[in-house]
Amino acid sequence: MLATALAPLANAGPDIDEATSSRPDAGATPATARQVRGLNAVGGTSLGRMSGSVSAAPVAFKAAPTDMVDMFMFEVTSPSAFTAGVEPSTPFETSLWLFYLKPVSGGGFEARPVAGNNAKFVGASYSQVSFPPGSTGYLSGVYAIAITQRGVRPYGYDSSGSPVELFDPPAVDQTGLMLPISTEAVLRIWGGNPTTGGAYGVAVSGATFIPGTTGTGLCGSQLAGSCFESGVAKGCDDVTCCTTVCGIDAFCCGVLWDELCAQLAFQNCVIFECPDPVCPADLNDDGQVNGSDLGIMLSAWGPCS
Numbered sequence: 325m326l327a328t329a330l331a332p333l334a335n336a337g338p339d340i341d342e343a344t345s346s347r348p349d350a351g352a353t354p355a356t357a358r359q360v361r362g363l364n365a366v367g368g369t370s371l372g373r374m375s376g377s378v379s380a381a382p383v384a385f386k387a388a389p390t391d392m393v394d395m396f397m398f399e400v401t402s403p404s405a406f407t408a409g410v411e412p413s414t415p416f417e418t419s420l421w422l423f424y425l426k427p428v429s430g431g432g433f434e435a436r437p438v439a440g441n442n443a444k445f446v447g448a449s450y451s452q453v454s455f456p457p458g459s460t461g462y463l464s465g466v467y468a469i470a471i472t473q474r475g476v477r478p479y480g481y482d483s484s485g486s487p488v489e490l491f492d493p494p495a496v497d498q499t500g501l502m503l504p505i506s507t508e509a510v511l512r513i514w515g516g517n518p519t520t521g522g523a524y525g526v527a528v529s530g531a532t533f534i535p536g537t538t539g540t541g542l543c544g545s546q547l548a549g550s551c552f553e554s555g556v557a558k559g560c561d562d563v564t565c566c567t568t569v570c571g572i573d574a575f576c577c578g579v580l581w582d583e584l585c586a587q588l589a590f591q592n593c594v595i596f597e598c599p600d601p602v603c604p605a606d607l608n609d610d611g612q613v614n615g616s617d618l619g620i621m622l623s624a625w626g627p628c629s
């Protein structure tokens with residue numbers, strides 16, 4: 325009994341939900357995906373479960389569809405050990421889509437197809453995806469999973485800009501991995517006509533939170549996270565704000581974008597545009613209420629003489 329009690333649980337890592345304080349819905353592309361990261365991720369905390377919800381939203385061929393796709397970005401530590409499986413209690417028919425993320429010049433990533441699945445077994449409403457058996461070209465690194473209702477599929481563009489399938493069609497019985505038609509193809513849009521939706525959970529093995537050393541020190545790197553939230557990376561996702569804050573405190577780009585850096589962002593990056601003609605807090609009359617006005621107020625702070 326003791327051995328049983330001490331046995332490691334499968335998927336024993338911390339959970340991640342699609343919603344953050346600043347963004348309630350995981351997007352459908354790498355630029356808008358929920359990044360699985362957090363302060364407790366330093367050192368590579370294992371990822372156990374991803375959760376969220378998708379809704380019935382009949383929209384065909386949209387780069388950023390209404391909530392019929394939720395994408396998560398995370399670190400795969402061992403491609404051969406990686407699996408992601410929708411929980412059987414998820415109340416709608418699902419598909420899972422695994423993408424390799426290729427960095428592109430200028431920042432960001434292209435999502436390239438790896439594998440998809442509709443049904444874990446014949447008749448299953450839920451999906452499970454892994455790397456294609458025998459594939460050796462996939463290394464540890466940042467990957468993305470998208471969950472959709474079944475029937476929603478990812479597409480690239482052909483040379484004339486028309487949508488083309490990224491994956492082979494599903495088997496008649498919906499089981500097995502759908503493999504890429506071309507591993508060089510790039511996710512551009514999603515198509516489908518989902519009529520159901522609901523809350524889902526996806527159990528994950530062989531993956532971790534994105535480590536804090538990924539995308540280090542790059543102002544504007546989307547891996548760096550929001551300027552207004554503490555994170556595990558150096559820098560933040562807005563180039564202008566990141567440059568401003570790191571000019572004040574080099575720690576934010578040199579070591580870690582911590583809570584103090586997020587506070588500096590609030591103090592120096594949030595700009596309230598003043599309506600004409602009067603804005604009492606615009607002390608220097610430059611049309612904005614920002615840190616400059618706060619500085620003027622603070623420099624005059626104290627007892628009247």
Ligand SMILES: [Ca+2]
Nearest residue numbers: 349350377394
């Ligand atoms: Ca969602």
Ligand SMILES: [Ca+2]
Nearest residue numbers: 350391393394
């Ligand atoms: Ca979504």
